[in-house]
Amino acid sequence: MTDLVEVRRGAYYDSVSLMQVSKAVRDAPGISAALVAMATDLNIDLLAGMGFTVAEAVGPNDMLVAFRGEDQAAIEAGTSALDAALAGLKAAGASAGGFGEAPPPRTLGTAAARAGANLALISVPGVNAFVEAMDAITSGVSVVLFSDNVSVEQEIALKDAAAASDVLVMGPDCGTAVVAGVALGFANLVRAGSVGLVAASGTGAQQVMCLLDIAGVGMSHCLGVGGRDLSSAVGGRSTRQALAALAADPSTESIIVVSKPPAAEVLAAIQSYASTLGKPVHWAILGAGRPDLTAAVEAALPTSADDIPVWPQWISESQIEASIDTKAKRSNGFLRGLFCGGTLADEAMIIASERLGPIRSNIPLSPELALGPDLNSDSHAVIDFGDDRLTRGRPHPMIDPSLRLERIAVEGDDPTCAVLLLDLVLGFGSHPDPAEELAAAIAAARRAAASDGRELPVVVSLIGVENDPQGLTSCAKTLQASGASVFVSNARATHHALSLLASASA
């Protein structure tokens, strides 16, 4: 064992730095003990305790260096570690690169405070969504709650808290909102204008805003309120706030309320409230015996009935033949609707059931029509792949279409599938190139049917506008080339699909 004890006079480092230096020396090969410290009484005692002796008189402004190595090589290793560590202390100061970035915000509350934000877009898992949304509300920030699987009780609690602090909860399960031209979630790049939407439906709102745009009418804002807002339990809490906000908004001249089938008494109360606002309010409310969304848009257009636009459509050549051919060539079997948009699925079922009778579904119009968990059916059926139960732990089918593409293949092999009715929603938030994959699946299903001696007609509701990143016309042509007929109106698409069914025309 060899000891090295040195006094370096006039060298000053703070005690914390020297603790680091001591550690560096102690870690050198062959060193069993080390202390590098200013010569305070405490440190001299420590040194003595370690078995070192300091021969000369020292004071607190002197630096002590003491270490013990197994041989001379270890002492040299210790010395070079000491020199390197002391040089490192100086270099750290010379190369200091500023103070670093602030860490990213970890909660909505801190993020909103930091950014001075006034709107939160929340898409965390449903089990966590309530807490984040409440944080936003208590921070005075309105919320677009994209998350689904939020309970009705939590929805009511959020909406009551929001009303108390004069902010709006759009959601839960709110896919679509546009605030002052900024699209949140799934939304289309429609032109700016003076029609404000209040939407208890995501894809319903997208259908309405796209049809308005195609008709040359622009939109001021689209305030989603969540698909359950007009239920008896929720009672239109957000719808009232949204209506009041649009009524006070100078850029909004008229309002359209879009909803899935609401509770009758809630709708009546909201309609009575809307009549006090001093701006025209139109109603695009799904339900048996009510106008479909396309008809509701036509009625809301600020033009006379003669000017109702011709809604674009791209009819497949095979279906033009079919429509002019005899009934015998029409397909025997069932309508199968495979949707990403819940409201579009609802609208298709409402229209189709007037002619086909009961339609089975995972979001049935009445409970006895519910499909089993395997979603198989030997009758008319419409499946909403965007339903909560099919999106747990996976992205929405407008982002990840794989589940629906698999089902399209299954229908192609199913001789009881007579017509396939699909939707495809374009715009921000959706898959960047959805038409290619869908067209390939359609073509494959039609080939599979043909190889079995069947003609499988396919009809697509294409919800979009030309300015959408995916492009309306190019998507329509891609789908048309795969053998599908394409409509910008979901109602028109449904009627067309029905016209291709033998049973429908019987």
Add this chain to the structure above:
Amino acid sequence: MTDISTPASPLISTPPISTPLRGLLNGEPSVVTAGVGLLADALRAQAAQVTEVDWRPPMAGTEADLAAVVGDPRREAANAEAVSRLMSAGAELVDVRPAHECLGIEKGTFFHAGPPMDWEQASGPMRGALIGAMLYEGLAKTPEQAETALASGDGITLDPCHHHRTVGPMAGVVSPSMWMFELKDPVHGGTAFCSLNEGLGKVLRYGAYSPEVIDRLNWMERVLGPLLQQAVRAHGPLDIKAIIAQMLQMGDEGHNRNRAGSLMIMRDLLPSLITVDAPSSDIAEVVRFAGANEHFFLNLGMPASKLATDAARDIPGSTMVVAMARNGTDFGIQTSGTGDQWFTGPADTPVGLFLGNYGPEDANPDIGDSAIMETAGIGGFAMAAAPAIVRFVGGDVPLALRTTRTMYEITLGEHPVFQVPILEFRGTPTGIDVTRVVRTGILPQINTGMAGVIAGTGQVGAGLVNPPERCFPAALAALANAVPDPH
């Protein structure tokens, strides 16, 4: 030449028109996002103003309790009240008195740091400090005798300092003959006590009980305490909160670094101290002792923080932490909304640097009531004010800033008086919110000393430590349980 004296035309400000939803529809929104990154990307593609939250799931199994507590309609107002009381509390040093006099503690009773424990659970340094206190009080002649008596429990009562308006650094052992600082909160009327700091190295609070330790305690009882008492009484109340505010602007964070605070308290006391009725050699020794001890002020900062957190106790629905304390075995926290209940877990061992030849195996798990500093928004929470501290973990200056900035994620307020110059005098992050700790998984950052694991060793190092995670879900569950049924 420009006439700079010409007044600018007065700004005509139109009063804001009252619009619904706080003006949400008046212009392009500024959006914060949490969750799917694609949705934030879509906003950026529109050149919208967007701030993305670095969101992560909360601590496992806490979803239902979080929803219950966050949905408690009392919570927001309760927390606002709690943090406001914490930050508005004052702290004045009003007296220095023996513990038997000011706390009514009797021989055989010892207060200790942290949550409740018995001798069986006590760690090495805690046992060492209790042995030392037995020797000091004359209840045992030898360490072995003391240990036997403590183990038998006959005539011995162990009780947390926190249950007696008291805090103690490290082992925090308080016995009847020890002299205590007595602080009052003139705003809320509270009182808090803390023992006098013994200095560094081999000291009782680190579990040392050798004759030099006992000799020093005797000198403190005979000379230091009485002289400080005379000086404080002659001076009148000393504003400790004001000193804390100043020390943060002088490179201290108030827990591991108390240099400026210690100098300032001596500066304030000196004129009264030099005129007390005592031999000048005693006065000189008191000044030398206090001056040689960089942590002299810690024992004033701690009761000042205790006053602040005690002022925020017992507010139903509040999820704010009002105590974090360690007894060397367990780490415990208390919240405002759950009374005196402790939520504990095994204390972690600090990570840092070691004195002399000590290493990690020599360090005892985290110990002491000094985490009251972080509970009140300083110490580790004010690390950005004391960049010298980061070297304890081999870090760099950005680490100090990042630590303080990260603590804003789990706190309810920013202290109006305690400020961090390098962060443009931003108030320190104050008032730990259990729900935010559970939501973010960010644990409070504590700066601390390290005691030797073996009784009698003393201090072996200093470093950084966090509370055990489990304290927070446990507190959250109790808070959830206390939410009134809405029906």
